[in-house]
Amino acid sequence: MTSIQSPVDESNRAENSADGKLTVEGSTYDLPIYKSSIGPAVVDISRMYAQSDMFTYDPGFTSTASCESKITYIDGGNGILLYRGYPIDQLAENGNFLESCYLLLYGDLPNKDQFSDFENRITRHTMLHEQMHSFYKGFRRDAHPMAIMVGVVGALSAFYHDSTDINDPVQRDVASLRMIAKMPTIAAMAYKYAIGQPFVPPQNSLDYSANFLNMCFSVPAEEYKRDPVLARAMDRIFILHADHEQNASTSTVRLAGSSGANPFACIAAGIACLWGPSHGGANEAALSMLEEIGSVEHIPEYIKRAKDKSDPFRLMGFGHRVYKNYDPRATVMQKTCHEVLDALGARDEPLLQVAMELERIAREDEYFIEKKLYPNIDFYSGITLRALGFPAEMFTVLFAVARTVGWIAQWKEMIEDPHQRIGRPRQLYTGPTQRDYIPENQR
Ligand code: CMC
Numbered sequence: 001m002t003s004i005q006s007p008v009d010e011s012n013r014a015e016n017s018a019d020g021k022l023t024v025e026g027s028t029y030d031l032p033i034y035k036s037s038i039g040p041a042v043v044d045i046s047r048m049y050a051q052s053d054m055f056t057y058d059p060g061f062t063s064t065a066s067c068e069s070k071i072t073y074i075d076g077g078n079g080i081l082l083y084r085g086y087p088i089d090q091l092a093e094n095g096n097f098l099e100s101c102y103l104l105l106y107g108d109l110p111n112k113d114q115f116s117d118f119e120n121r122i123t124r125h126t127m128l129h130e131q132m133h134s135f136y137k138g139f140r141r142d143a144h145p146m147a148i149m150v151g152v153v154g155a156l157s158a159f160y161h162d163s164t165d166i167n168d169p170v171q172r173d174v175a176s177l178r179m180i181a182k183m184p185t186i187a188a189m190a191y192k193y194a195i196g197q198p199f200v201p202p203q204n205s206l207d208y209s210a211n212f213l214n215m216c217f218s219v220p221a222e223e224y225k226r227d228p229v230l231a232r233a234m235d236r237i238f239i240l241h242a243d244h245e246q247n248a249s250t251s252t253v254r255l256a257g258s259s260g261a262n263p264f265a266c267i268a269a270g271i272a273c274l275w276g277p278s279h280g281g282a283n284e285a286a287l288s289m290l291e292e293i294g295s296v297e298h299i300p301e302y303i304k305r306a307k308d309k310s311d312p313f314r315l316m317g318f319g320h321r322v323y324k325n326y327d328p329r330a331t332v333m334q335k336t337c338h339e340v341l342d343a344l345g346a347r348d349e350p351l352l353q354v355a356m357e358l359e360r361i362a363r364e365d366e367y368f369i370e371k372k373l374y375p376n377i378d379f380y381s382g383i384t385l386r387a388l389g390f391p392a393e394m395f396t397v398l399f400a401v402a403r404t405v406g407w408i409a410q411w412k413e414m415i416e417d418p419h420q421r422i423g424r425p426r427q428l429y430t431g432p433t434q435r436d437y438i439p440e441n442q443r
Helices: 010-015 048-052 088-094 097-106 112-123 132-137 145-159 169-195 208-217 228-241 248-258 263-274 282-293 296-307 328-343 350-364 366-370 378-388 392-415
Strands: 017-024 027-034 072-075 080-083
Touching (some): 027 048, 088 097, 097 112, 112 169, 145 169, 145 392, 228 378, 263 392, 282 296, 282 392, 328 378, 350 378, 378 392
16 A cells, blocks of 8 residues: 655755745845645744844735645636646546545555455445444534534544544544445435335445445335446546635644544534535535526526625525636536436426526626636536435535545645644734733722
């Protein structure tokens, strides 16, 4: 098995660094600049505070690299996404999800033996501890499945004590495989619990995505008809969501992990962050928006609202913090959407007509062109997932299933980084200066 390199290679860094200078209020500071293999270089400001007694300020991290990484690269201006150097469209077109998992975790595409060994190891971990079944029963039936995911994934650390020692590379690897393997089982059980159907155990003869669909949609009363086109679409959706460098949930996982927290707790933190509508919740929001628009003649009204500063409405599934061009995942997602609807004989799905017309109008509109707002992955994923049979509450759960490998690969990289320290941002304090306590009867 390929071993992951330490993210910080000292000789490489020395070779690829340059001296920078920053002058602030008349004082000049020497700040090293590190060149990247592709993309922007970084200015190392880690000694800035010691030298200048000043912090840097960058809310939302728009200009701050929080770590060094060799996993995923995004060029937002040109709409490029690479996993370990491989373009996302090539991986989605030619590979499968478990192969991308191996690539993200270990750095290279597996050969035949490596893949079969990896698949075998993942397959051996798909079942969930039997006692965890009772854990589900503590949730209300109408609980949001993301709330269940946060709880159940956090609880894994209470069940798998033999893989929580973060200082043991073998335990780190076992925890990683366990999480990739168990996440579909946990997600399918959250779904089955919500709809009051019995849990369906994993079937190791099926591939990763076919097994997931089977756990979600088969029932003991009748045979479930598996459709390879739908399983392939699910697999592709998983590939598209597998990693996205230092996004909010991944940064959350890294930050949680920087304190030495166990990997299950860190992934639970990532799931909690992903739930927000600006991140993983956007596909659910995009589908609701398309349903609300309802038909193509209502589109101009919603375009007008999206442009109106006094209206909080935004076109969900449009715009991205990093992509200022077409999201490369959206291209594959749009194609997958058409394939799924064709396979299901639902080519005339009215929401698809609304989505395509909305995209066409927005892409010709000066407001969206000027602000570089293009459809993102979530624009077509809601329609596709609904066609696959999932209710909207499950959309973010599916994102979490796929993103687990990215989170865990980034977490491992952080733990293996010799320069890793607890993440502890500073602040620009603008609150009251020191004042004395006032007794209650004098306030
Ligand atoms: N509809 C209308 N206007 C928009 C939209 C939109 N979807 N997105 C951004 N804008 C405008 C925004 O009003 C602002 O205008 P101005 O400069 O005049 O104030 C400008 O574009 C820049 O927006 P921003 O909010 O400063 O940009 P950001 O980088 O902070 O936000 C975003 C990125 C994804 C949160 C935002 O585009 C958005 O809210 N989009 C809708 C939600 C969505 O689809 N999210 C999924 C992201 S992809 C999934 C993932 O990778 O997690």
